[in-house]
Amino acid sequence: MSDPKKETMDQGRRRFLGAGAAAAATIAPGVTLMQVASAKPDDQPVSDKNRWGLLIDTTKCASGCDACVQACNEEFNLQPQHGPRTDPHWIRKVEVRDTATGRTFSLPMMCQHCENPPCADVCPTGASFRRDDGIVLVDRHICIGCRYCMMACPYKARSFVHEEIPEEDKNVNAPRGKGCVEACTLCVHRVDKGRQPACVEACNGDGHKAMIFGDLKDPGSEISRELKKYPSTQIRADLRLNPGVFYKGI
Amino acid sequence: MKYAQFLLACITVALLGSATAFAAAPVPHIPEPEGAEKCVEPEDVMRRQHFEFIKHQRDETMRRGIRTSKYSFKECINCHVVKDEAGRAVSIEDDRHFCNACHSYAAVTVDCFQCHKSTPAEPKMGSLEQPERSLAGLIERLETVSGARR
Numbered sequence: 001m002s003d004p005k006k007e008t009m010d011q012g013r014r015r016f017l018g019a020g021a022a023a024a025a026t027i028a029p030g031v032t033l034m035q036v037a038s039a040k041p042d043d044q045p046v047s048d049k050n051r052w053g054l055l056i057d058t059t060k061c062a063s064g065c066d067a068c069v070q071a072c073n074e075e076f077n078l079q080p081q082h083g084p085r086t087d088p089h090w091i092r093k094v095e096v097r098d099t100a101t102g103r104t105f106s107l108p109m110m111c112q113h114c115e116n117p118p119c120a121d122v123c124p125t126g127a128s129f130r131r132d133d134g135i136v137l138v139d140r141h142i143c144i145g146c147r148y149c150m151m152a153c154p155y156k157a158r159s160f161v162h163e164e165i166p167e168e169d170k171n172v173n174a175p176r177g178k179g180c181v182e183a184c185t186l187c188v189h190r191v192d193k194g195r196q197p198a199c200v201e202a203c204n205g206d207g208h209k210a211m212i213f214g215d216l217k218d219p220g221s222e223i224s225r226e227l228k229k230y231p232s233t234q235i236r237a238d239l240r241l242n243p244g245v246f247y248k249g250i
Numbered sequence: 251m252k253y254a255q256f257l258l259a260c261i262t263v264a265l266l267g268s269a270t271a272f273a274a275a276p277v278p279h280i281p282e283p284e285g286a287e288k289c290v291e292p293e294d295v296m297r298r299q300h301f302e303f304i305k306h307q308r309d310e311t312m313r314r315g316i317r318t319s320k321y322s323f324k325e326c327i328n329c330h331v332v333k334d335e336a337g338r339a340v341s342i343e344d345d346r347h348f349c350n351a352c353h354s355y356a357a358v359t360v361d362c363f364q365c366h367k368s369t370p371a372e373p374k375m376g377s378l379e380q381p382e383r384s385l386a387g388l389i390e391r392l393e394t395v396s397g398a399r400r
């Protein structure tokens with residue numbers, strides 16, 4: 001991935017074909033691109049043959065940049081306007097300082113899409129659940145807004161909708177309403193169509209390329225190849241939740 | 251004779267009365283859909299069972315990622331559009347909205363639109379206002395960055 005030309009080409013294809021394209025890109029042009037794992041037919045259910053994840057390279061993530069946060073806000077029409085206590089935050093930038101060395105760096109933090117999600121364990125209604133492909137969601141149709149999941153999540157990844165959403169602010173990608181808990185959906189509406197999450201697209205578009213999205217179960221995917229080659233960390237790995245989000249350089 | 255006359259008068263009044271009441275009874279006016287020739291199911295089936303279809307599809311989409319369009323709520327909204335004088339699709343807050351036609355007639359509250367958009371999605375939402383709002387969000391968010399939440 002050191003050749004910038006190749007990277008741009010790959011990126012273009014990825015955008016066109018979706019996440020599974022990394023595997024497909026190695027195939028000669030013209031050869032059955034329909035094998036791309038992520039281009040799931042609309043009538044097929046998701047399966048545990050995939051596990052979607054993110055790899056975030058904190059050495060590439062620029063301090064002060066919040067392209068990913070902005071992209072998320074735009075994708076879901078989130079309107080941060082009343083301050084941090086009540087604003088929705090599906091993804092936030094965290095500035096970190098190593099107290100031993102003084103090194104500072106920044107990283108985006110969102111729902112880690114845990115394999116063993118405590119949010120789902122504590123949910124009394126079954127609204128919090130993990131899809132077969134590893135994406136953790138809130139089914140707002142049955143969420144009662146008790147906020148147990150918010151307390152259970154070690155990553156503070158969830159927020160609560162405090163106010164009614166006016167008609168003009170409603171979005172079709174993830175309908176949201178007062179009284180429900182919400183969090184990063186890993187852009188499930190895009191993933192199901194073989195596209196990349198909005199944050200990843202924005203980070204790549206900005207040229208930082210700090211985020212890679214892909215299938216952790218596909219050994220040929222870019223994310224799996226990177227994870228195999230370089231050291232990476234899951235935040236609070238000691239909790240054994242096996243998050244789907246990996247970080248490099250922390 | 252007097253009695254017979256009285257009876258006749260009574261019947262006439264009653265008949266007239268009910269006839270007027272009948273004529274004045276409001277009948278829901280169901281707007282024609284915009285997008286397609288016909289609905290995904292026959293009208294009588296839809297009238298009774300539309301919610302079963304939508305709810306079934308809701309769980310299929312939410313839980314299993316099935317995104318077929320036949321019973322998709324989004325598609326209902328895209329097709330059953332009612333426009334106002336200015337040619338804009340009216341929202342659920344407007345009496346003329348497709349769902350309101352029957353739901354207000356039958357006095358059944360629709361909860362869907364607490365979250366769902368009641369008009370078709372525009373290709374791009376809030377083009378002018380967006381960046382400024384987002385910028386405010388950026389500044390607020392930066393304050394929270396170093397401190398822990400809550």
Ligand code: SF4
Nearest residue numbers: 111112114117119153
């Ligand atoms: S990060 Fe939090 S909200 Fe996301 S799956 Fe894990 S426990 Fe649940």
Ligand code: SF4
Nearest residue numbers: 123143144146147149
């Ligand atoms: S707030 Fe909703 S999703 Fe969270 S635990 Fe309660 S019912 Fe479940």
